[in-house]
Structures are given as structure tokens and as C-alpha cells.
Amino acid sequence: MCWEVFLMSPFNEKPAFEGAGQYVKKVCEQVRWGKAHRVISEELLNHMEDQKAAFLQKGQQEEEAEKNAVLEMGDAVTVGQQLDRTHRPRPDWGTLLIVGVCIVVSIVLRYFLSLNAGGGSQPAVGYFYPYLAALPLGIAVMIGIYFMDYSIVGKYPKSLYGIVLACCLLGYGFSPQINYVHIHVFYYALILTCLYGGIVYSQRGKSYSGVVFCGAVGVISCLVFGLRVSVTWMFALNGAVLLTAAIKRDWFRVQKKYALALVWVPVAFIIMMPFLLYFRRFKYMFITEGAEYGQSYVLNMVREILSNAKLFGQGKLPSYMFQSNMGLEEGNIIESLLPSWKSDYSLTYMIYKLGWVAAVIVLILVVFLMVRLFKIVNKQSSQLGYMISLGVTITVIWQSVIFLLNNLGICNWSSCPLPFISPGNSSFVVNMGLMGLILSAYRNNSIFRDRKFSMKSAAGSFGEDPEQHCVNLWKWQLTIRKL
Known part of the structure; x- marks a missing residue:
């Protein structure tokens, strides 16, 4: 599969808009969040391009259409202040x-x-x-x-x-x-x-x-x-x-x-x-019945402790649990019975x-x-x-x-x-x-933009290889076309 790449540069041609760059710069000066400047610039330039195209279709000359497209946007300071209120970092x-x-x-x-x-x-x-x-x-x-x-x-x-x-x-x-x-x-x-x-x-x-x-x-x-x-x-x-x-x-x-x-x-x-x-x-x-000693010891112990817990205050363990812990006070027996009581089973411990x-x-x-x-x-x-x-x-x-x-x-x-x-x-x-x-x-939800590709397929159906990818990069357009 062969591909050819075209990169269209604005250097050897007249800029798309004269004055558009200054307008965008002045708008961005009013916006305090620096990360939003790129998104705002792209949105403004795209909007001015659309406005210019509309004026050209009405029969205006290119220079006049460019000027009117910028004027259509309104006062740069006012627009910038409005965008400053919109584009701000929003902590949750x-x-x-x-x-x-x-x-x-x-x-x-x-x-x-x-x-x-x-x-x-x-x-x-x-x-x-x-x-x-x-x-x-x-x-x-x-x-x-x-x-x-x-x-x-x-x-x-x-x-x-x-x-x-x-x-x-x-x-x-x-x-x-x-x-x-x-x-x-x-x-x-x-x-x-x-x-x-x-x-x-x-x-x-x-x-x-x-x-x-x-x-x-x-x-x-x-x-x-x-x-x-x-x-x-x-x-x-x-x-x-x-x-x-x-x-x-x-x-x-x-x-x-x-x-x-x-x-x-x-x-x-x-x-x-x-x-x-x-x-x-x-x-x-999941089950404790029929298990050999040790296979479900922790599960059985947790269930026993929870069944003897109270709504408020410390629970009371059954008497048989004291037999193997004769040297300990009642309040401290649970630390010997419940493994990982201070980490994995800290909530069980706290409930008891x-x-x-x-x-x-x-x-x-x-x-x-x-x-x-x-x-x-x-x-x-x-x-x-x-x-x-x-x-x-x-x-x-x-x-x-x-x-x-x-x-x-x-x-x-x-x-x-x-x-x-x-x-x-x-x-x-x-x-x-x-x-x-x-x-x-x-x-950053309001300022992040996903990369978008405009893909055209020969048959327009699933499984077909795209014939062309077009990506707009500011005033540049990158085109990758299948040969």
C-alpha cells in the first residue's frame, strides 16, 4: 500500500485573514487561563473562516470578506472577557x-x-x-x-x-x-x-x-x-x-x-x-460448612465476630472463644482471633x-x-x-x-x-x-479537544481502508492520500 503526503503551507500565499491574528491575540489577552488560549484561538479562526466563506458566496471581494468576518466577531475585549468567564479551571x-x-x-x-x-x-x-x-x-x-x-x-x-x-x-x-x-x-x-x-x-x-x-x-x-x-x-x-x-x-x-x-x-x-x-x-x-480447619477460618471468624457485634459499642464474643485465649482480657482477644485486623479486616475490627x-x-x-x-x-x-x-x-x-x-x-x-x-x-x-x-x-474538560480525522471510504462501509486523511493544523492542512 502506497501513500502520498501533501503539506500545504501559508508561506507562499496571502494569509487567510489580515487582522485575524491580532484579533485573536487581543481576545486571548483577556483570558487568564493560559491553557485555554489554543482552544479559543482555533475556535475563533474556524468561525472567521466560516464567516468569510459566507461573505464570499454573497459576492463580496476576498479582502472585504476578510474584514467583515473579523468585524462580525464583535469587540475583542468584550469577547475575551466573556470567554474568560467560560474557560476557567473547574475543580470538582x-x-x-x-x-x-x-x-x-x-x-x-x-x-x-x-x-x-x-x-x-x-x-x-x-x-x-x-x-x-x-x-x-x-x-x-x-x-x-x-x-x-x-x-x-x-x-x-x-x-x-x-x-x-x-x-x-x-x-x-x-x-x-x-x-x-x-x-x-x-x-x-x-x-x-x-x-x-x-x-x-x-x-x-x-x-x-x-x-x-x-x-x-x-x-x-x-x-x-x-x-x-x-x-x-x-x-x-x-x-x-x-x-x-x-x-x-x-x-x-x-x-x-x-x-x-x-x-x-x-x-x-x-x-x-x-x-x-x-x-x-x-x-x-464463600462457604464454611464441610471445610477443613484453616480452609475457611478467616471467613468463619469474620461471620462470628459480626454476628456478635452491637449497634453501638463493643460486641461480646461467645464463651468458647475464650478457651484458647485464657491469658488475655476479653477486650483484647479479637486481636488474636482475627488475622490482619489492622489492615485487610480493619472494618470488621471497627464494627466489633x-x-x-x-x-x-x-x-x-x-x-x-x-x-x-x-x-x-x-x-x-x-x-x-x-x-x-x-x-x-x-x-x-x-x-x-x-x-x-x-x-x-x-x-x-x-x-x-x-x-x-x-x-x-x-x-x-x-x-x-x-x-x-x-x-x-x-x-481541563472545557479546553481539551480530541484529535479528529476526516476519513473517506471508497464504499463507505465497514472494513474498507480509508482513502484519505485530512488534518487541520492551524492554517496548515496535512493530507495523507492512498495511491
Whole structure:
């Protein structure tokens, strides 16, 4: 296949408008947000081009049409002041408020845990102070990414994704392990889910090859995640959701039903294979009857603790739990009975110590946060902003759902942290960074413009190669034509 490229330059011809540049410059001087200048300039010049074309059709000379097109725009200062009120960075104060409340709850929870070290095998003495060091780091990461140009994810999606995936692979050499599992993989999967949105965005306008490429990237990522079944499932499902959203929004030149099958059949295989190979193990993630001792110990213990919790105040454990813990006071036995009481099962611990009201408060915060994040997704006019916002939202939802399923005794899953609330310094910093990314997309929504290609097909049907791509770059026009 051969292509020829034409680049039309304005240098050897008369400028499209004389005075248009000065008009645009004067308008932009009134707009304080520098990032909006490029978008405003493009909008004004395009509008003046349309006005000029209309005047030319009415029989006016080119010079007169140009002059009238500029005059039609109105006073530059007045227009600039109006655009200044329109184009301003818009922080989502509601989401920031909810995140702030979550952080306050997290501070209280961690301080409470540090005071209740008891006689458990994993005391939490000094546990509160390391969090105070991670708190400003997480806030700084969120602020830094918030003011960053998030469109870099759309400009260099493959490079960014490849670098992060390579770092995840290298991390196996020196990352700490818990129960023979590298803990760094989970945090990289959260980041890669959002960057995967950039990969999907980069394949817009392609046919089935774009869907296959996105699928191949996802499969390679799952192979890197290795034995972390829960992480692999999380990434596979999140990636499938992002691809499905792109297909539904007509980003690919495909038949939707075949493209969706191309996405979900491999994902179903990835999910079912571990379940079929280790059915007995997964069985006791949900049931306790008939299980050998230790197979469903945590699930059984969580259910027993919750069944003896009160609406307010500390619950009361049944008498048989005291037999193997004769040397401990009643208030400190739970630290010996419940593994990971200060991290993975911190909500269960808090429910037993403080009552079910604590769980209700946490659930309300989680629901409010999810609602706010979905509002950000729905308000995105940019395709890149939509995909990044959706990626962040589904990662927050996944973590929240798995954490609550574990802590409410519904299943015994490989636990995820509850974003911004449950203990875990690494998870706090990573999630704060993701929150900065989605808030950056919301803040820049009014000024970001997706790259647009005007494609013409010989038959105008799916599966045909485009004959010509035309891209307007200011006064330049780049044309790539099939020979």
C-alpha cells in the first residue's frame, strides 16, 4: 500500500485573514487561563473562516470578506472577557470534599487501631505515625497530577504503558512478598488500568485490528501479573469494561456484536480457568460448612465476630472463644482471633469495637464517592477524558467492593484496600494519584479537544481502508492520500 503526503503551507500565499491574528491575540489577552488560549484561538479562526466563506458566496471581494468576518466577531475585549468567564479551571469541590472526609475517617481509624494493639501477634504500636508521613506524600502526589497535563496519556499511551509494565516486571526482583505473593503487582495493576484507557484511545478509527491489539496488550499484562489471580481478574474485567465502552461509543469500525464477543470470550476464559483448576479452593471462599480447619477460618471468624457485634459499642464474643485465649482480657482477644485486623479486616475490627454505626458511615462515604466519580465520567466531552475517568472509577469501585465483601463476611477473597480509608500507605499514595488524574480530566474538560480525522471510504462501509486523511493544523492542512 502506497501513500502520498501533501503539506500545504501559508508561506507562499496571502494569509487567510489580515487582522485575524491580532484579533485573536487581543481576545486571548483577556483570558487568564493560559491553557485555554489554543482552544479559543482555533475556535475563533474556524468561525472567521466560516464567516468569510459566507461573505464570499454573497459576492463580496476576498479582502472585504476578510474584514467583515473579523468585524462580525464583535469587540475583542468584550469577547475575551466573556470567554474568560467560560474557560476557567473547574475543580470538582464535591469529590474533593468526600475525599477529605474519607481521609479524616482514615486518620481516626488508624489512630484508633494504634491504641488497641492489645496482645495480638501483630501489634500496631507506632502504626499511626508512619501514616502521618505518608499523608502529605499522598496529598502532594494528588496535587501534582491534578495540575499535570493529563493528555500526555493520550499522546504517548504505548510508551507510558510499556514503561510501567516493565517496572512491574522488574519489581519481582526486589519487591517484598506476603504468602509467596509479590505485593507490588496490585498497585501496578491499578495504574495500568488507567493507562490502558490511553491504549484503547490510541486505536480509535481502526477496525478489528485495533480491538485485537488492545486485547493482546491486556493478555501480556495478565501474564506479567502471574500468580496474582485476583489482580489478573481485576485487570481483565476492568480492561473489558473499557473496551466495551469504546465499542459502544463507535470508536472502532466494526460490527459491535462480533467485537464484543472478541473481547468477552477471552476474558471469560481467563476468569474460568483458575476457578476450574482450583475449584476446592474457591469453594471455601464463600462457604464454611464441610471445610477443613484453616480452609475457611478467616471467613468463619469474620461471620462470628459480626454476628456478635452491637449497634453501638463493643460486641461480646461467645464463651468458647475464650478457651484458647485464657491469658488475655476479653477486650483484647479479637486481636488474636482475627488475622490482619489492622489492615485487610480493619472494618470488621471497627464494627466489633464501635458497633454497626461505623460500617454505615463508611458505606455512605463509599456510595457518595462512587456517585461523584460517575458524574465526572458522564460530564466528560472529551473521549480521552472519558476513558481515563472511567478507568479510575472502575478501579475505585473494584477495590471498594472486594474490601466490603471481605469485611462483611460475604466471601474470603484476596483483600483489596478501601480507597482513602483502610490502612495501607502504598495504596493511599497510589489512589490519591489516581484521584488527581480524574480530577485533572474534569478540570481541563472545557479546553481539551480530541484529535479528529476526516476519513473517506471508497464504499463507505465497514472494513474498507480509508482513502484519505485530512488534518487541520492551524492554517496548515496535512493530507495523507492512498495511491
